[in-house]
Amino acid sequence: MLRPDINDLLTQTGPGTPMGNLFRRYWQPVLHADELPEDGCPPVRVKILSERLIAVRTPEGEYGLMDEFCAHRGVSMFFGRVEDGGIRCPYHGWKYNANGQAIDVPSELNNSEFCKNVKLRSYPLVKLGDILWAYLGDPQKQPALPAWEFATVPTRQTFTSKRLQENNWLQALEGGIDSSHVSWLHGGGPTGSGLEADPLFAGAKGNQYNKGDLKPFFEVVENDGGLLIAARRNAEEGHYYWRVTPWVLPNFTLVPPRGDHPIHGHFWVPIDDENCWSWSFDYHPTRELSEAEVSAMEAGAGVHSKNIPGTYRPVANKDNDYLIDRVKQKSGELFSGVEGIAIQDSSLQESMGPVVDRTKERLVATDAGIIKARQKLRRAVEALRDHGTEPAGNVIEHQKIRSVAIVLPPDLPFVEGIGDGFQAREGVPQTTV
Amino acid sequence: MMATSTNPLSACARAVTAEEAAYRIDYPLAHARSTRVIAFDESAAQTVASVAAVGWGQAQFYTASSSGDELVTLSGEPRVMIAEIEHSDSVIFAATDAMDPGAVASVGAACRERSIMTAGLLLLDSGPLSGTTLAAIRPYVRVLLVPADEDDLFELLKAIRA
C-alpha cells in the first residue's frame, strides 16, 4: 500500500514535478540511432517526460532535440524541411539550427536581430552505441555521458530494441525489480520452466537450478547506485545458486546472465504519465553476437518483442488481448497463455490500468524488494527537491555495473563472493553459470 | 481481422483506460493478520521497540529468548513462542550480528512448519557481515534485507498494513 500523494510523487514525471526533476538529472535513451539514419534525414517526433519534442539530424551531421512546435504560430516541426544548418518550418519559413536557435526569419526585415530573440527550448542529443541519448535537465549540471556497458561495447556485441508500453513507468520498473514473479509468469508456474524453449536462455547450467528449486529465497542489498536484488536457489552440496539483478536509479535494471548467453537489461523511460518506452538490450562483454542470436532478438525472443512493422508497438497488444491462447494456458504450455517474456509482462502491467492505484494493494512481507525500491526512490526525490542532493545513478561508477549468476557456499555474503564480478571491465567476461 | 489490426472492441483495450480504472470497486482491504515482529538480540530489540512505539493496527512486537521457545513482549511478559505465532500470517525477524542462531532456528522452523510467511532485516550499522549470522538466518526468511535500518522496518510494516 502506498499513500495517494506518494503514488503521485513517484509516478508523475512531467516538467516541474519532483520525480520529473529527478529524471532530468540523467541521460535517458530516446531514439534508436537508426531512427535518424543519415545526415539530413527527416525529423522524428519524440515525447519524453511529458514533453513533445522533435529530433533532427542536419545535413552536417549535427543532432538536435527541440520543442516540437514552431515559435511563430505553433506548427509541428514534424513537417519541417531539413536544410543546411537546421530545419525550416514550412508554414512561414522560419528556420532553426540544431540548438533550436532561429537563424532565418524571412518575413522580418531586421532579420538577424529578430532571430536572436527566438529560440526553441532544446536539449543535447548524443549518439552512444546504437542509441541517441537526451538530457533534459539544467545545462549547468549536465552529468558525464552514459557509461552503461551495453552502450559502450563495440556495436557488434550489442543489440537494442524498444517497445511501447501503455502504462506508467513505475509499474514497468517494478516488474523488473519484483523477482518473485519470474518463476510464475515467465517460468511456467508451479509446473515447470519455460527457459529451455528460448534460444537466448537455453543450455545454461543455471537453468537446472531454476528448475530444481521453484521457490527461491531473496536478498535485497544496498548498493551505491541503487539495490542488488538476489534470488537464491539450492545448488549442489548445500551450495546456493544466486541470480543478482542490479537496479540503478531511477529506471535501469539488468537481468542476471545464463551461461555464455548475452546479458540483457532494461530502461523504462516515461513518455508521459500513462505510457513508457520499454527499452530492452542484449550484449556480450567480450564477444560479438552471433547471427543466430541477432535474428532471434529481431524475431522477439528473450526480452525483446515482435513489433508491428514500421512501429514500436508490439504485434500482441491490448487491441487483440495480447493474442492470449486459452488452450495453451489450460494445458500449461504457456502458463499465462501469452507468448514471450516482454508481452507476458506488458499484458499484466497494462492490465493494472495506466497508473495503478497503489492504495489498493495488498502487499506482503516478501514484497520487501519493491517496498525498499519505492522508499529509495522517494528519498532520492525528496532529497533532490528539498536539499538539491544529487541522486545516485548519474555517475560513471554507478553505471559500470553487471548482473551476475554464481554458485557460492552458504555462509558467504554474495556481494563478497562475487567481488568485482559486479564491475563492468573491458575484455573481462561476465560472471555466470 | 488480422492480429495486427486495431480492434477497439477487444476486451483489454476497453478495460485498461484511465476511465475504466475508476470503476475498480472500492472497499476496505483487510489488514495483514497478526503480524509478529521478533527481535533476536538486544540491539535489534531497541530498533523494534522504537518502531513499535509509533502504534500499529495489529502487529505485535517481541524479543526472543535465547532458545527461541519464549517471546517476551515489550512490556516484559514472557509468552510461549508457538502460541504467539500460531495464528500469524507473517513473521518479521529483526537481528544483528549479536543474535542467537539457535533462537532464529527454532522460530524459523516453527514458521516453516506452519507455512507462515517470513522476512528478515539485518540491522547493521556498518562493517562486514558475519557469515555465521547469514548462514543462520538465510534458511528461514523468504526475503532478507541487508543491511536494513529502523526506517526499513517502519516502511515494511506500513506497506503490509500492519
Ligand code: FES
Ligand atoms: S498474484 Fe501478484 S498480482 Fe496477482
Ligand SMILES: [Fe+2]
Ligand atoms: Fe517479467
